[in-house]
Amino acid sequence: MEDLGSDSGVQSQPDKGKGTADDEDGATQDYGDTYDFDDDDEFFGMDDSGFEPVVSSRDQRKPWEVEYHVHDAHGLHDKQEAMINRLVPVLSVSKDITTILLRNSQWKEESLVERYLSDPDKTIRDAGMFPNAPAPELKTGNEDFTCEICYCDGPEEVYLGLGCGHAFCTDCYVTYLTGKVLEGMSWRIRCPGAKCKALVGEQAARLLLANEPKILERYEDNLTRSFVNDLDSFTWCPAPNCEYGIECHVPKSAWATIVPTVHCRCGKAFCFGCNMDDHMPAPCFLVEKWLQKCKDDSETSNWLKANTKECTKCKATIEKNGGCNHMTCRKCAHEFCWVCMGPWTEHQQAYYQCNRYNEDSSKNARDSISKSRALLERYLHYYSRFSNHERSAKLARRLLTTTETNMEQMQRNSSMSWIEVQFLSAAVDMLSACRATLKWSYVLAYYMESDNQKLIFENNQSDLEMATETLNELVENPVHERTIEEAKRLIIDKTQYVKTRWETLLRDTAQGLQENRWKFQD
Amino acid sequence: MSMVPKRIMKEVERLTKDPVPGISAEPQEGNIRYFSVLMDGPDSSPYEGGHFRLELFLPEEYPMSPPKVRFLTKMYHPNIDKLGRICLDILKDKWSPALQIRTVLLSIQALLSAPNPDDPLANDVAEHWKSDEKAAIQTAREWTQKHAK
Numbered sequence: 278m279e280d281l282g283s284d285s286g287v288q289s290q291p292d293k294g295k296g297t298a299d300d301e302d303g304a305t306q307d308y309g310d311t312y313d314f315d316d317d318d319e320f321f322g323m324d325d326s327g328f329e330p331v332v333s334s335r336d337q338r339k340p341w342e343v344e345y346h347v348h349d350a351h352g353l354h355d356k357q358e359a360m361i362n363r364l365v366p367v368l369s370v371s372k373d374i375t376t377i378l379l380r381n382s383q384w385k386e387e388s389l390v391e392r393y394l395s396d397p398d399k400t401i402r403d404a405g406m407f408p409n410a411p412a413p414e415l416k417t418g419n420e421d422f423t424c425e426i427c428y429c430d431g432p433e434e435v436y437l438g439l440g441c442g443h444a445f446c447t448d449c450y451v452t453y454l455t456g457k458v459l460e461g462m463s464w465r466i467r468c469p470g471a472k473c474k475a476l477v478g479e480q481a482a483r484l485l486l487a488n489e490p491k492i493l494e495r496y497e498d499n500l501t502r503s504f505v506n507d508l509d510s511f512t513w514c515p516a517p518n519c520e521y522g523i524e525c526h527v528p529k530s531a532w533a534t535i536v537p538t539v540h541c542r543c544g545k546a547f548c549f550g551c552n553m554d555d556h557m558p559a560p561c562f563l564v565e566k567w568l569q570k571c572k573d574d575s576e577t578s579n580w581l582k583a584n585t586k587e588c589t590k591c592k593a594t595i596e597k598n599g600g601c602n603h604m605t606c607r608k609c610a611h612e613f614c615w616v617c618m619g620p621w622t623e624h625q626q627a628y629y630q631c632n633r634y635n636e637d638s639s640k641n642a643r644d645s646i647s648k649s650r651a652l653l654e655r656y657l658h659y660y661s662r663f664s665n666h667e668r669s670a671k672l673a674r675r676l677l678t679t680t681e682t683n684m685e686q687m688q689r690n691s692s693m694s695w696i697e698v699q700f701l702s703a704a705v706d707m708l709s710a711c712r713a714t715l716k717w718s719y720v721l722a723y724y725m726e727s728d729n730q731k732l733i734f735e736n737n738q739s740d741l742e743m744a745t746e747t748l749n750e751l752v753e754n755p756v757h758e759r760t761i762e763e764a765k766r767l768i769i770d771k772t773q774y775v776k777t778r779w780e781t782l783l784r785d786t787a788q789g790l791q792e793n794r795w796k797f798q799d
Numbered sequence: 800m801s802m803v804p805k806r807i808m809k810e811v812e813r814l815t816k817d818p819v820p821g822i823s824a825e826p827q828e829g830n831i832r833y834f835s836v837l838m839d840g841p842d843s844s845p846y847e848g849g850h851f852r853l854e855l856f857l858p859e860e861y862p863m864s865p866p867k868v869r870f871l872t873k874m875y876h877p878n879i880d881k882l883g884r885i886c887l888d889i890l891k892d893k894w895s896p897a898l899q900i901r902t903v904l905l906s907i908q909a910l911l912s913a914p915n916p917d918d919p920l921a922n923d924v925a926e927h928w929k930s931d932e933k934a935a936i937q938t939a940r941e942w943t944q945k946h947a948k
Contacts, residue, residue, distance in 0.1 A: 425897040426862055428809045443897065453896060456863050471895040471902065 339780070341557060341787035345525035345539045345549065347514075353501050353522050360384065368393055373480040374406050380464045381405070383507045405467065405476035407440025413481035415447060424449055426469060437485060439477065443470030450485050455492050463499035514541040515552045525549040532561045534790040546713075558786035559717040563797065567720045571660065581653070589618055589642035618642045659723040666716035669749070673709045676752065680705050691761050700765055704752050704772045711745040711779050721786065726796040730789070737785055741778040748775050803831050806862060810900050822904050824855065832857040836868075836904065840947065841912040845875075845939035849947030853883075853907070855900065865894035866903055873946040875939040877916040877925035885910070886920035 338344065348356060365375045367390060381404040382389040393400045401408045415435050423430040426449035438444030445453070450469070454477070457466045466482070468475040477485075479500070486493040505511040505522045509529065514521045519541060527537040527549065536557045537549035546555040548564075556564045585596045588604075590611035595604065602615040612621035619642050684698040718738050725731045748771045754764070789795055811831065814824050821839035826832070836853040840846025852871040858864050868890060870883035878886040889898060889906055919925030928935040 427804065427806045429805065445897075449896065452863055456860075469896045471889075471898045472893065473895070 339784065341536070341538075341783040343525060343527050343535060343537045343539070343549070345523055345537075347539075347542045348522045348524060349542075350498075350501060350520060353504060354497075356524075357501070357504050360386070364390075368397075370397075370401070370408075371412070373412070373478045374401055374404075374408075376479055377404050377406050377464060377476055380503065380507070384504070405474050406478065407475070410440030413437060413439065413478065413484060415484065416444075426453070437481060439468050439475045439481065441468050441470060441473050441475035443468050443473055443475070445469055447485060451489060454482060454485055454496075455489065458486075458492050458496045458499060461499055461502075463496055463503055465503075512549060512552065514543060514545055515547055516541060516543050516545040519543040519545060523549060534560065534793070535787070536560055536790075555713055556717045556720075557714055558783060558790075559720040560790060563720055563724050564717070566799075567663075567723065570656070586615070586618070587646050587650075589613055589620075589646060613642065618646060656723070659719045663716055663719040666712050666719070670709060670712035670716065673705060673712055673749075676708070677702070677705050680752070687761060693761070697765075700769050700772070701752065704748060704768050707772050707775055707779070708745065708749055708752065711741060711748075711775060714779060714782065715742055715745065718782065718786070721795075724797045724799075726798050728796070730794050734785065734789070734795070737778075737782045741775070741782050744771070744775045744778045747771060807831060807857060814900060819901055819904060822908065824900060824904060832861075834900070838904065838908060838911075840943060841908055844912045845936045846911045846943050846947070849943035851947050855903075857900075862896040862898070865890050865898075866900060868903065868907065873942060875924060875935075875942040876911065877914050877919045877921055877928045878910060880921045884920065886918060 361372060361376050361379060364379060364386060365372050368375055368378070370378075378389055378393065378400065379386070382392075389400075398408050415437055417435045418432045419434075419436070420432050422432070422434055422436055422444065424434065424436065424446040425443070426445050429446055429448075434446050436444050436446045437450055453469050454466065464476065464479060466477045467473060468477060482496060483493065486496060501522075505513055510526050511522055511524050513519075514523060521541050521543060523539050523541060525537055525539055527535055529550070531537075532550040536559070538546060538555045538557050539549045540546045547553060548556055548561060550561045551564065553561075553564060559567070581594060585594045587594055588606040588609060588611055590613075591606060591609035593606055593608040595606065597604070597615055603612065603621055604615050605612050613619060614621055619640075680701050684695075684701050687693055687698045687701075688695060715738070718741075722731070722735065722738065725734065748768070751764070751768050751771055808831075811826055818824075821841075822836065824834045824836045826834050834855040834857075836855050838851045838853060840849035840851065849872075851874070854869055854871055856867045858867060868885060870879055870885065872883075874883065880886075885907060887906060887910055889895070889903065914928065916925040916928035924935070927938070
């Protein structure tokens with residue numbers, strides 16, 4: 278699928294490099310339209326992008342996948358050009374003005390056209406341009422010219438003036454632009470005149486920077502940067518040094534029920550909504566909640582669980598760092614026994630030892646503690662599984678490198694060709710994907726209220742978990758020449774099985790979220 | 800020392816030949832980028848009758864970067880802090896290379912006439928200004944009498 282050229286349509290990571298034939302599982306058709314977010318008012322210009330998917334992306338999209346496009350710098354540039362060029366005849370003003378108008382209105386074409394049609398002159402002026410100004414040009418030979426920046430004057434000076442009437446010599450202009458461009462600015466650069474609101478349009482900037490290729494390049498970069506930043510339907514791939522921009526039209530309002538996972542061409546899988554690493558099947562708002570909770574709690578609560586008890590009266594957390602078992606709470610002055618947690622009054626006769634474990638009062642005290650501990654236990658149950666899969670995912674990534682060596686070895690030790698040992702890397706890819714999904718599935722489970730629907734989810738989860746562990750074991754087992762054929766068969770079978778389990782879980786959660794099948798608690 | 804740009808020379812020339820009423824700005828001997836400024840408090844402001852000393856420095860990047868200006872005389876003003884630093888848009892993000900020493904000083908003088916406690920630099924003074932303007936203006940007058948004579 279990577280070879281489609283422009284990454285139109287969707288990809289699911291473990292399928293990388295495979296055909297689309299095995300993607301059919303019969304469940305896709307029913308949900309074909311659920312993810313149709315390309316409203317006409319937001320999703321313009323797609324036909325101009327020049328992509329021709331071999332198969333219509335909608336046919337191969339699975340319930341948990343969203344439609345998106347990966348663009349490189351050229352693609353992003355073309356995208357802007359296409360949007361601008363389409364609007365020039367509609368507004369029938371120069372391309373330079375159309376461009377500024379679009380940028381100034383955050384590329385919201387429809388509202389711009391509406392505003393423009395009701396008052397063209399005002400719209401143009403408000404954006405910092407001038408309706409009837411001639412195209413910017415470098416001038417010379419003016420006796421009266423004085424540059425207000427360096428005070429050079431005379432007919433030999435080359436200068437440029439905008440529609441606002443301020444003119445400056447090219448040297449000053451270039452220095453001025455260079456400074457602004459290096460600050461990261463582009464189309465928002467204003468005329469250097471004091472308090473002047475006129476914008477130095479792109480045409481003027483390109484004219485002035487013609488002899489400064491490096492600055493001009495940076496200027497164009499800044500333009501693209503602001504394009505991606507200004508549009509809600511675009512984001513940058515968060516991978517370090519990755520320069521691809523992702524276009525996705527799943528609206529923000531849908532992020533609670535859809536996880537908009539996208540796969541950048543650089544290999545990074547991340548959530549379009551929150552820019553975090555792929556967190557399917559948990560939706561963004563639960564992820565945010567969970568991470569905040571982990572940040573607040575995890576280490577502390579681990580330690581608390583291991584080292585403290587709570588006062589049975591006021592719930593203050595108490596660490597016993599010495600002394601006898603006769604505890605007096607510093608906070609509420611309640612006296613109790615550290616061993617049985619019962620009130621000390623019942624221990625009068627039995628100093629330094631507690632033989633009253635089954636007394637009702639101490640039992641009640643323990644009950645109330647265990648309730649608050651139970652909440653903690655519950656959290657730790659999910660947290661430990663969450664972090665285990667996180668750790669295993671890291672190991673799986675390491676496994677990827679050892680797999681490469683294993684594959685080379687296999688080619689040498691057996692009659693297998695390169696293509697025949699690909700099953701191993703496919704298995705490891707699958708493992709990584711499952712680990713990530715499993716990890717976040719525990720977050721989903723943590724917030725789910727207990728009911729039958731949750732049970733079904735947990736069954737799917739445990740099926741996938743068991744299958745994943747088995748596959749993990751198979752992949753890590755050393756392979757001998759004698760057993761290689763057998764191992765290959767096992768791994769291929771298991772990978773296929775894991776894939777079905779994985780897809781089942783993803784399909785089920787994607788559908789469940791859409792149908793509001795689960796209730797979530799705090 | 801690097802050559803002094805034509806722009807600075809011209810500005811100095813004009814400032815000497817055609818000074819701004821109520822403001823004098825003279826470059827220091829040996830450093831044409833450093834100016835000693837004396838500014839009269841504007842009429843019908845709490846600073847009326849005061850003579851305020853400022854220093855003004857033109858950085859290497861001037862006029863692409865704004866000049867650095869600071870009051871040397873103690874001021875009671877919501878947009879001027881204890882160290883004499885001034886909160887004025889044209890000295891920061893609203894700077895334009897087409898502005899000059901002359902326009903900067905005029906803007907500062909205007910700021911003395913129209914303090915803006917909603918965009919404060921000296922928080923305590925601004926608070927005073929907002930809660931009891933009369934008393935704040937009185938304090939500013941007293942400071943003018945005390946420090947700027």
